[in-house]
Amino acid sequence: MTNGEDLSKTTYQHIPVMAPEVLQSFANFESVKTQKELRYFDGTFGRGGHYTLVKNLFPRLKAVVFDQDVTAVEFARKKFQTEVESEMLLVQHANFSQFSSEKWGLFDMMLLDLGVSSPQLDEASRGFSFYHDGPLDMRMNSTQEVTAQMVVNQAAEQELIRIFQIYGEVRSPFRVVRALVNDRKTNPFTTTKQLASLIERVEGWKRKGFHPATLFFQGLRLAVNQELESVESALPELIKGLKPGGRLTVLTFHSLEDRIVKNIFKNSIWGRPVHKKVIIPSREEEFSNPRSRSAKMRVFERSIE
Numbered sequence: 001m002t003n004g005e006d007l008s009k010t011t012y013q014h015i016p017v018m019a020p021e022v023l024q025s026f027a028n029f030e031s032v033k034t035q036k037e038l039r040y041f042d043g044t045f046g047r048g049g050h051y052t053l054v055k056n057l058f059p060r061l062k063a064v065v066f067d068q069d070v071t072a073v074e075f076a077r078k079k080f081q082t083e084v085e086s087e088m089l090l091v092q093h094a095n096f097s098q099f100s101s102e103k104w105g106l107f108d109m110m111l112l113d114l115g116v117s118s119p120q121l122d123e124a125s126r127g128f129s130f131y132h133d134g135p136l137d138m139r140m141n142s143t144q145e146v147t148a149q150m151v152v153n154q155a156a157e158q159e160l161i162r163i164f165q166i167y168g169e170v171r172s173p174f175r176v177v178r179a180l181v182n183d184r185k186t187n188p189f190t191t192t193k194q195l196a197s198l199i200e201r202v203e204g205w206k207r208k209g210f211h212p213a214t215l216f217f218q219g220l221r222l223a224v225n226q227e228l229e230s231v232e233s234a235l236p237e238l239i240k241g242l243k244p245g246g247r248l249t250v251l252t253f254h255s256l257e258d259r260i261v262k263n264i265f266k267n268s269i270w271g272r273p274v275h276k277k278v279i280i281p282s283r284e285e286e287f288s289n290p291r292s293r294s295a296k297m298r299v300f301e302r303s304i305e
């Protein structure tokens with residue numbers, strides 16, 4: 001339980017993105033599902049949406065799941081208590097970059113569904129959103145020291161430009177950074193609204209329905225959580241954690257993240273990417289779940305030696 005909230009009844013829902021495509025990526029195990037226990041690793045458990053779907057398809061699934069957010073871990077242990085107690089599910093508070101095949105063994109199926117979950121975005125106190133005022137936090141792992149507030153108030157001007165240009169994909173963040181560096185001298189930033197208002201003031205609204213702070217917030221979040229770095233360091237180790245014929249499916253939401261996945265999958269000597277082209281959500285899904293819009297899926301299969 002966190003902040004006295006009953007997590008099993010939480011109203012913050014997370015709709016699993018590209019659910020049919022993710023299940024399809026593991027469909028090659030359907031023919032053996034009654035004969036053997038299949039091992040599944042989920043490095044981004046969230047609210048267990050994908051885990052539940054995979055578990056329904058493979059009832060004899062034995063799973064190890066990670067999440068770096070303690071709220072997700074507490075939720076998992078409570079909601080899936082029966083599976084935890086029967087040792088069919090092991091829940092670990094960890095960053096997936098800490099995965100090692102020596103420690104956790106080999107898996108048939110692995111999944112990373114990157115980025116933040118809807119409960120993280122929707123909860124104002126987590127500080128991810130410019131729509132809900134909250135502390136400028138943005139940590140997925142609340143035991144980590146660096147917060148968005150520290151980055152915004154302490155990073156050098158050049159570093160902020162790099163964060164917004166590279167992670168946020170903002171072409172020209174200079175005016176915002178100049179205003180931010182100037183304002184923080186007398187009035188340090190402490191809330192999401194304060195930062196969003198500054199960006200709104202400097203940039204103005206250029207596209208209807210697209211808040212001018214969107215990409216700046218994305219950049220800051222990726223920097224605070226070192227998201228690209230985690231993916232880059234984790235993927236080679238996750239690949240080593242696949243059994244021969246095992247599959248690793250990755251959902252990304254950022255072009256740089258997708259490029260990292262694409263290159264590591266393409267250049268790995270352990271196996272090959274399953275599809276030539278990246279898989280994207282159906283139009284129906286993009287319409288019904290706007291958070292799926294930037295999703296891209298890639299699947300890697302380890303060779304049978």
Ligand SMILES: C[S@@+](CC[C@H](N)C(=O)[O-])C[C@H]1O[C@@H](n2cnc3c(N)ncnc32)[C@H](O)[C@@H]1O
Nearest residue numbers: 016044046047048049050067068069095096113
């Ligand atoms: C998009 S959500 C996953 C949702 C999940 N697939 C579901 O259907 O409920 C991403 C989750 O992964 C976690 N996460 C992101 N990066 C992580 C990392 N490097 N290590 C561990 N957990 C991570 C976040 O805290 C968040 O809970």
